[in-house]
Amino acid sequence: MAEVQEGSSNKKGKGSKQKKMTVRVDFTPMVDMNMLLITFFMLCTSLSKPQTMEISMPSNDKNITEEQQNKVKASQAITLLLDADDKLYYYEGEPNYEDYTSLKETNYTAKGIRSVLLRKNYDAVKKVEELKAKKDKLELTEDEYKKQVAEVKGAKDTPTVIIKATDEATYANLIDALDEMQICSIGKYVIVEITEGDQFLIDNYLQKGALSAQAAQFEG
């Protein structure tokens, strides 16, 4: 495959006894082999490393959780209810079981839940954006940035989001909800199990207050 050619340039090279040779190696088999290897690597490996989301769940210790739940100020709390078929409801503060309009329906798009959370968490979002701009201008190091963001997110007056999912909600819904927490710079959020009261709120909303009217009648 490698071929040695007599150079044609040595026309007047009578004096030198050595002939000039050009050495050419045929690289075609080498290319073939490399292509095969590339094909192998492309098929058997994955380029993208999976991303992850870190979450820490509350400890199962009953005393601690109850204490912490009490600490959440009703005005700062916002509860998300994730339901089947990508439905999403939320209420602010304490649930009002009598008035079905206290539960609001929204969705996972930017105009839905994100605008609600951004409005609630306006100060923190603004601060985080400022910090980010500073970091981009290299005024802050990565570590300082992280520390300050954590401080802003953990500030006292930021809202607390309680995420409750029904059994019919999907894993993607949960991830979407957690995602919104990150986008809206919400530092305090918790995933808890749905209660009967919350299920009632959803049912009542779907029936446009028929259930609470029934309950009121029953009591009266």
Add this chain to the structure above:
Amino acid sequence: MGRPKIAKKSTFIDMTAMSDVTVLLLTFFMLTSTFVKKEPVQVVTPASVSEIKIPETNILQILVDPSGKIFLSLDKQQDMIQTLTKVGEAYGVTFSDAELNEFKKAQTFGVPIKSMKQFLALPGEERDKILKDYGIPCDSADNQFKVWISSARATNRDLRIAIKADQSTPYSVIKNVMNSLQDLKENRYNLITSLKSVSDE
């Protein structure tokens, strides 16, 4: 009329440049990509904006398929052997060296401990085929999943738990897994997602 003379030209193409390109490409692929793990079920992870990369070592991956079957994978073979021995002890099953050897070759495992012995006796290809029909039981009646996790934790203290679940998995299944982890005081773990950018729709 003589024919026009066609000069004989050699058809030799210089492949050196081509070779350079392919070697570069090859190097790129070798350096950036990771080998695909063999998983018994196809799982589509949901997308998130989170940009944290998963660490490469000391990962205990919990694979959850849409129907709620649970599989585990550990990245160190030594850990796998010790974990299986510990789980076996908890359920009164002892494994021979040959069986342990077979077990450590598996990339993902998830068989009820009672059927583990007969599962390991099967030839490799057969095992891959039927693994997807099993899954580690994780309900209140028989929560072997908890035993697996606590054994793995006892084997390697630096393990990080990562949950990889299909996006259409019902929340009830995830809740089950999360509650089991919570019972074991494993309160920090990772959720594996794929990347997407913040959309403004």
